[in-house]
Structure formats: structure tokens, C-alpha cells
Amino acid sequence: MSLLETVSLNEEGFLTNPEEWTKEIAVEMAKGEGIEDLSEDHWMIIDFCRESAVDSGSAPTLRQITKGTGISTKVLFGLFPKGPAKKVAKISGLGKPEGCV
Amino acid sequence: MTSENRHMAFICSKGNLDMALPALIMGWAALGDGIDVTLFFTFWGLDIITDKRIDKLELAPVANTSFKMSLMGLPTGNLGIPQIMGVLPGMTAFASWFMKKKIASLDVPPMREYVEMLIDAGANLYGCKMTCDMMKLTMDDFVDGVDSIVTASDFMDLTKGAQVIFI
Numbered sequence: 389m390s391l392l393e394t395v396s397l398n399e400e401g402f403l404t405n406p407e408e409w410t411k412e413i414a415v416e417m418a419k420g421e422g423i424e425d426l427s428e429d430h431w432m433i434i435d436f437c438r439e440s441a442v443d444s445g446s447a448p449t450l451r452q453i454t455k456g457t458g459i460s461t462k463v464l465f466g467l468f469p470k471g472p473a474k475k476v477a478k479i480s481g482l483g484k485p486e487g488c489v
Numbered sequence: 490m491t492s493e494n495r496h497m498a499f500i501c502s503k504g505n506l507d508m509a510l511p512a513l514i515m516g517w518a519a520l521g522d523g524i525d526v527t528l529f530f531t532f533w534g535l536d537i538i539t540d541k542r543i544d545k546l547e548l549a550p551v552a553n554t555s556f557k558m559s560l561m562g563l564p565t566g567n568l569g570i571p572q573i574m575g576v577l578p579g580m581t582a583f584a585s586w587f588m589k590k591k592i593a594s595l596d597v598p599p600m601r602e603y604v605e606m607l608i609d610a611g612a613n614l615y616g617c618k619m620t621c622d623m624m625k626l627t628m629d630d631f632v633d634g635v636d637s638i639v640t641a642s643d644f645m646d647l648t649k650g651a652q653v654i655f656i
Contacts, residue, residue, distance in 0.1 A: 450521055451598065451606070461609035470494075471523025488514055489597055 391416045402478050406441070409481025417479045423468065430467055430479075432457055437480035447477035449487035496525040496651035498644075503656065504536030506546040506588060506600075512656050513537075513603045520610040527651065528607070529644050531617035534656075535624065538614060538631045543601050547585040551575035561587065601632065608634035615639045615647070 395408040401420070403409055414434060418426050426434075436457045440448040450473055454461050468475045477485055497519050499512035516526045536542040550556045550570045558565040574580060593599070598606065608614065616631060616638040628638060639647065 449596070450517075451596065461606050465520070465610050469523075471521055473518070473521030487596065488518060489595075 392420070400474075400478075400484075402483055403481045406438075406481045406483075409438075413481065414479050417481075421468070421475045421479065422470070423475075423479075426479075427467070429459060429463070433459060433464070433467065433476060434480045437476060437482060441480070441482050447480065447482035447485040449473075449485050449489050450476075451489045452487070493650060494523070494525050496527070496648070498527040498529065498648040498651040498653045500644075500653065500655045501528060501530045501534035501537055502532050504533035504542065504546060506548040506585060506592075508656060509534075509537045509546050509600060510592070510597075512654070513600075513607060514597075515654070516607050516612055517603070517610070520607065520612060525651075526607065526612040527648055528612055528614045529617065529639075529648075530615065532620050535616055535620055535626060537600065538604060538616065538635050539626065540630060540632050543604065543632060544599070546600055547581050548588045549575070549581045550584045551580075556584065560591075604632060605634065613647070615644065617641070618643075 391412055395413060396404045398404050401417075403413070415426060418424075418430070423430070433453060436453060437448055440452065440456065448456065450461070450464065453459070453472075453476065454464055459467075464472050474484055477483065497516070499516055501509065501512045503509070512528060516528060519526050530538050536546060548556075551572060552575075554569065556570055558568050558570055570580075589599075597603070604614075614635045616626065616628075616635060618638050618640045621627065621638050628635065
């Protein structure tokens with residue numbers, strides 16, 4: 389049984405309860421998004437997103453991620469190919485980012 | 490994936506601050522969702538990628554019926570800025586300064602940084618050849634990262650199958 393079957397997801401595959409998130413869940417979710425291995429940079433971004441969501445209540449926007457982690461836009465898009473916006477939030481166990489930038 | 494990736498193309502024909510932002514905002518959102526983005530800059534829209542102009546995009550209060558005094562937090566309801574005031578020297582600069590401040594408060598980056606973000610995220614940017622010829626602009630006048638100057642016909646080839654948005 390996949391680890392993802394033990395948690396509740398919405399129809400788009402986001403965790404409905406961020407409390408259920410674990411690092412193992414993140415790894416499974418990343419695989420579902422086509423990312424086989426999570427590097428140190430991936431984890432730095434995920435950690436930043438989770439910390440940021442504790443303060444703000446929602447997933448950070450991409451610009452907040454690049455500003456907050458020091459990881460460039462180019463690298464961010466390389467780490468999460470085919471669109472980091474929803475992928476980062478999903479893997480971090482958060483809802484969709486609410487901002488536009 | 491067997492099907493082709495979704496592709497959106499924006500034709501940017503205006504250089505006013507408020508007309509430059511939509512393509513950047515939507516283009517950035519599209520890139521974030523893994524959609525291919527092409528931006529084609531023509532006529533006044535070339536200001537958005539012109540090195541000397543990009544930091545100086547403006548918004549004129551004249552003939553802008555949506556620009557109400559209430560935007561500045563005044564309790565004036567639907568009352569507009571009198572057009573005769575709008576033509577006074579400095580009013581465009583004031584309106585532009587004010588709007589940039591309002592936009593920045595939403596965490597929107599300045600134009601130059603915004604365009605850089607789109608380029609870094611993989612958008613393709615092109616200048617319109619006919620306008621460049623007319624305005625005597627070359628690749629040297631543009632910010633780094635603009636792909637090339639292309640004809641209208643090239644644009645058709647570059648955006649085959651794309652959803653095209655004219656701004």
C-alpha cells in the first residue's frame with residue numbers, strides 16, 4: 389500500500405491536513421511529480437515553504453521562495469521541472485499558493 | 490507525455506505601466522504551472538524590454554476614466570481626477586509613482602526584475618521587426634535575455650498551436 393493512501397488528499401492531490409505531512413510523504417509526492425530524488429536544495433525549499441506557511445497560513449509564492457531561500461528563479465525551475473508553483477506546495481504538504489507572483 | 494505541452498503567447502502592444510503588467514503576471518503564472526510562454530513585443534510594448542525605458546514605464550491620469558481619486562484612499566466615491574488637473578506638469582509622474590507604490594505593496598517586483606524572472610523561468614521573448622526598424626531599435630537596445638527580433642510571420646511559426654492573447 390502506498391504511503392499516500394494513508395493520508396487524505398483532495399481531488400488535485402494536495403494534502404487536506406498539513407499535519408499529516410512527513411518527509412516520507414514528501415518523497416512519495418515528489419515521485420508522483422516526476423522528481424525521483426530530493427536533493428539538499430529541494431529540502432531547503434520545502435523547509436522554507438513549511439516554515440513560511442506556519443507564519444502566513446498559506447504556501448509562499450515563487451518569488452517569496454527565491455527571496456527567502458536565495459535560490460535563483462532559474463535553479464528553482466530546474467529543481468521542479470514543468471512548473472514549480474503547485475508542485476512545491478504539494479510536496480511541502482500545503483495548499484495552492486494564494487499569491488500571483 | 491504524448492500530447493504537446495500547453496503554450497500561451499502574449500502580444501504586448503502597449504507600454505503603459507498598467508498595460509505592461511497583465512502579460513507579465515499571467516505569463517509568470519503560466520510558467521509556474523509548466524505552461525510554455527512566448528512574449529512578442531510590438532509597437533509601444535517594446536518599452537517593456539527596452540533597457541532605457543523598462544524602469545520608466547508610466548501611467549497617465551488623462552483620459553483614464555477608471556482612475557478615481559478614491560484610489561488614493563479619499564472618500565470621494567466615483568469622482569474622477571479632473572482632466573484639466575491631469576494635464577498639469579508632473580501629474581503623470583505622480584500617478585506613476587503612486588501606482589508603482591501600490592503595486593509594490595502587493596509584493597510585485599519592479600518591471601526589470603519581473604522581466605528577468607520570466608526569462609529565467611524559461612519564457613521566450615521576441616521584438617517585432619517592423620517596429621524595431623521604424624523606431625531604430627536593435628538587440629543592443631534590449632535587456633539581456635530577449636531571444637531575437639522576428640517578423641510577424643515568424644511569430645506565426647513560433648506560436649503554432651498556442652493560445653494567443655493580445656494586450
